[in-house]
Amino acid sequence: MTQVRNVKIVGTGKYLPSKKIHSNELDLVLGVKPGWVEQKSGVKMRSFIDNETASEMAAYAAIEAINASGLQKEEIDCIVSVSGTMQQPIPCNASLVQKQLGLSNSQIPCFDINSTCLSFVTGLDTISYLIHSGRYSNVLLVSSEVASAGLNWEAKESAILFGDGAAAAVLTKTPENESSNILAGHMETFSEGAHFTEIRGGGTKLHPNNPNAKYTDYLFDMNGKAVFKLSSKHIHPFMEKLLSYSHCTLNEIDLVVPHQASGMAMRILRKKLGIEEAKFMDILHHHGNTIASSIPMALHEAILQKKIQRGSKVMLLGTSAGLSIGGVVFEY
Template sequence: MSGTDRAAVVAGLGVWVPPGVVTNDALAQQLDTSDEWIRSRTGIGRRHIIAPGESSGDLAVEAGRRALKSAGTDHADVVVVATSTPDRPCPATAPEVASRLGLTGVGAFDVGAVCTGFVYALGVSAGLIESGFASTALVIGADTFSTILNPSDRATRAVFGDGAGAVVLRGGAPSEHGALKGLHLGSDGTRSRLIEVAAGGSRQRSTGLPPDEADTYFTMEGRAVFAEAVRHMTASVQETADRLGWATADIDKVVLHQANARILAAIAERIGVGSERFPSNIDRVGNTVAASIPLVLADANSSGELQAGQKVVLGGFGGGLSWGSVGLVWPDISTC
């Protein structure tokens, strides 16, 4: 982030998950799996799934509305939606979300960085505020991966859930609680095939051939992704801490993308801090992709696990490959 005297400050937090719940036992009635198999490999016990006809945009609108209420405002100069499951391939989801929130006429666009999407969207939005282009920004992470999973793939169906989370950023001073600092972003496109939906884009469509059905669904190479996630999220969190002059022992909470409970445990071990500093809700919502970080922030803030004045690093890893992190001192805000 820039060295200016203007910063993007977290001023509101809102989340939403669809009411439909699919437990591990329910999945076991459809697939060759069990509650024990899923929990031992992922730490997940259930996930929320949208109803037929619902979309990422619907979830984004509700999370955005709640974030605006939390911030005590009905306005934002720009709306940024991080999603890899947009309502349609074209146009972007953000303009319609903005309109439904009564924000017609403001800047609105999508960011696609899969599970790192929320961190990337925070970075872009913070830059707009720091530059003076915007005084407030509504940043939303929303995904409905249930719509792109192979119905017969127990590995992916066990992991992913649907949800949305949002924050309101406002212009303020770098010294304020809630000011975003130490942004770190990275990518490695040479490993893009590890996490992908192969069909549906220009590369496949330009062939003029119908796609293989398997290529229309989300796939990932689990073991390789595990290793890359641990390596890059660990390094990114440490890079952000270094930029802020924080020793590892100074960090009160490390709030990471909720990909897998074993990944979180491995990162905690590498960083050298106890797992109690890593808030987690993956057991209740699964991997919600771009919604993951704000959802766990909301849970920790509401429960009191996250306290105003604590030093916090947010971090994510996802397709691209992409990764990123950012730090802040947690502000005194309510969750809606």
């Protein structure tokens, strides 16, 4: 069965907070030898919030995406937050973004879709069915992540990977005489890896007021080796399935936009899947891993850098906590 949806990405935007953290500064802070942080992470510089909130960053990225789309913000008829972190437990992120956009009496429906680092991919894949069917006309998808709030600097090897930032996209139904569309989406979750990547505390199981919780319970914890082993086992057959659902060969894909997980993860992924370097979007060096913002931010950069033109075939591909693998193939 075909999965094609007549959906067009009409605008993208990104926002990075102004505080820039260079890897050589982190070398000093962490007491490691010069060059270690960059070599280990593949990240030269990341941005951390100063006092921006996630919804403020989301609004900046959203406004850029809306401006690029040529629409007015009032024409947006659904706001979906696709982030792996939340600004506060209640209400959902998207409501806070609506307020930040000055649309607080607009009636625009707001909700969140979350699959951690894959939230943008899952959101695009899911919501495109509602656009194709005519339920919504102009949807704002926005990822905004304050990774820095939850890093454990005693677990250096994971903490050095991340950056803060937001990215957004505006989606509409493809106009009659144009060919933009979503060709296919696919997702697989292997919860045998559910505890390989986690923040254990802060939800209902280990509530912030729990006196028995340690401060590290509220911080990001990853068993990198286990994640690598499980995702390595499944990523190649996953991509083959995604390509077959898309009725595409890898050769026909003009650009792969991967989750910007880490330098090593991206290198291994690219080689394992046989993707040439020129067709593999890499913004890790100056952004770090910005959780769910990574993929839309790399997509935004690919569009700005003209690595994608109208008609280009693009594959979004990544792994996330869960452990999940997800991807979407679309004609831009």
